[in-house]
Amino acid sequence: MTEALLSSLYIFVLAMFLGFAVITKVPPLLHTPLMSGSNAISGVTILAALLVTGSQQGPLQTILGVLAVALAMTNVVGGYLVTDRMLQMFKKKPGEK
Amino acid sequence: MTLREILIAFAYMMAAACFVIGLIWLQTPKRARAGNILSALGMLVAIIATLLSKEIIDYSMIALGLVIGTAAGAWMARAVPMTGMPQMVGLLNGFGGAASALIAAAEYFRYASGTGPTLDLSITILLTMLIGAVTFSGSMIAAGKLQGVVNERAVTYPFQQPINLVIALTILATGVYLVVDFGHPWVFGYFIIASLVLGVLFTIPIGGADMPVVICLLNSLSGLAAAMAGFVVKNNALIISGSLVGASGIILTQIMCWAMNRSLANVLFGAFGSTVVAGAGGQSAAGKTVRPIQPDEAAILLAYAQLVIIVPGYGMAVSQAQHAVRQLADELAKRGVTVKYAIHPVAGRMPGHMNVLLAEANVPYDQLYDMDQINDEFQRADVALIIGANDVVNPAARYDRSSPIYGMPILNADHAKNIIVMKRSMNPGFAGIENELFYNEKTRMLFGDAKESLTKLINEVKSV
Known part of the structure; x- marks a missing residue:
């Protein structure tokens, strides 16, 4: 057990609790955008994909990396755009822009 | 720490803050849209910061991946009808999981040829692969069911539980083997295949009406896969964001289970809706x-x-x-x-x-x-x-x-x-x-x- 791993575990556990606290208050009305929006956040794995692809560790790693970048970017772009598309439809009064 | 590294670390911290504030703003419909945009900005900042890090030497392949991903994501987000939203979220969950699994594979091959990684690194690589692969194959089946490509009813088959057990044991055995002795790509291959099969087997027996639970669970898993990948590449931005999503998915899963008065285990293994219960209770x-x-x-x-x-x-x-x-x-x-x-x-x-x-x-x-x-x-x-x-x-x-x-x-x-x-x-x-x-x-x-x-x-x- 290295110290770095321990502090990462701290962050992991605390972020989970933060997530629980924040998400519990999201009303059911917005649960679908919550899913697609948090889905986009899980595309954060793209950061690791970028590092793997760009650091020239060998052809195999680069191929795996490019695939990961493309998939994660689809996740990020698709997730945020579709969430925005949904959220702009939620209006309090009919016809409100 | 060089100045560049400090700036990148700050950018990651800002990105994490944007994700959290974005989620908080999602608590009211009025601010929800702004919250989503803020969250997207956070992601943009994190991506740009990563591109500036000194480990990245070659940008051509990165550009290729980014262009493909942006085009595919933008097209999907525009083309999907609102009724197809569950499939869309299912597919995107799968993509996120697959990306994390691919990173685990790349990291595996980086260490497999050398002296082998430390114990915690080999465990986190395998966990990232397992969760990522299960998320991917499970999401594909779930999306297929929602789209009507895969049989939407709860599919049951003989020896279901024994087969699941065999798969689980295979994953455990190959996993332990690799932790002890990392440099066996074939064993790693079996580990991947067994993980993918597990994802298929766990979604196939779940009927269409239980899909809300499965989609939430897969959402959670895609976040956890990203968090695990964060442990592998030692990146706190991944750990924080991944666990936020993991927590979100767990809560939604729980809400769905409460709303049906069923336990998660019952949803996953109950094969609900496989047969028509004609005239139950007289x-x-x-x-x-x-x-x-x-x-x-x-x-x-x-x-x-x-x-x-x-x-x-x-x-x-x-x-x-x-x-x-x-x-x-x-x-x-x-x-x-x-x-x-x-x-x-x-x-x-x-x-x-x-x-x-x-x-x-x-x-x-x-x-x-x-x-x-x-x-x-x-x-x-x-x-x-x-x-x-x-x-x-x-x-x-x-x-x-x-x-x-x-x-x-x-x-x-x-x-x-x-x-x-x-x-x-x-x-x-x-x-x-x-x-x-x-x-x-x-x-x-x-x-x-x-x-x-x-x-x-x-x-x-x-x-x-």
Whole structure:
């Protein structure tokens, strides 16, 4: 057990609790955008994909990396755009822009 | 730490803060859109910061991946109809999981040729691969079921549990082997295949009506895969964001399970909805008759009502009837009828599915009520209009211990003075259970496609 791993575990556990606290208050009305929006956040794995692809560790790693970048970017772009598309439809009064 | 590294670390911290604030803003519909944009900005900052790090030497391949991903994501987000949202989220979950799995594979090959990684690194690489692969294959099956490409019913097969056990043991055995001795790509290959098979096996036996739970669970797993990848590449931004998503998915999974009064284990292993439970608890269809209603008669009931509560279900999504529902509500509102919508947490195929469809049809969100908010109002309603919903209004859930949905909180549609059920035919709902509400003496059935029936209703209401 290295110290770095321990502090990462701290962050992991605390972020989970933060997530629980924040998400519990999201009303059911917005649960679908919550899913697609948090889905986009899980595309954060793209950061690791970028590092793997760009650091020239060998052809195999680069191929795996490019695939990961493309998939994660689809996740990020698709997730945020579709969430925005949904959220702009939620209006309090009919016809409100 | 060089200045560059410090700046990148700060950028990651800002990104994490943007994600959290974005999620907080998602707590009210007013700020939700701004929250999503803030979250996207956070992601942009994190991506740019990563591109500036000194480990990155070559940008050409990165550019290729980014262009493909951006194009595919933008196209999907535009092309998907609102009714297809559950599949879309399912697919994207799978992509996120696959990306994390690919990173695990790349990291594996980086260390496999050398002296091997430290113990914690090899464990986190394998965990990332396992969760990522399960998320990927599970999501593909779930999306296929939602799209109707894969059999939507709960598929069961002989020796189901023993086969699952064999797969689980294979994963465990190959995993332990690799932790002890990392440099065996073939063993790693078996580990990957077994993980993918596990994802398929765990989603295949789950029926369409339980898809909200599965989608939430896969959402959670895609976040956890990203968090695990963060442990592998030692990146706190990944750990924080991944665990936020993991927590979000767990909460939604729990809410869905509560809304069905079933445990997660029961959803995953219960093979709910594989067979039609005809006449559970003596509520047999035999000897009971339903009373049909014609659109003109239904229109009179609706037009002279004071309060109409509309209960939408998956059937509304299937026939894309949300716009027709809004038009009917408008016509009724013109005549002074109060119209409210009652949304059950598991109506549709994902949490909040009905809300999004009705929002698309321009229904103001303050007319959409959660189960707890509206259940006491049904007794004052002149008409409960049920559009393609079934199990969520089945009164058997209250008292019939033999019913598979016993204990599930339901909408009190049966308390309304009149009940009109719009339904395609008398086929039972997805849980495959007979619904005694249809045989209630206050209930009238309006048979036909929801959209066509609604169009007829709208015309009739206009001419009343």
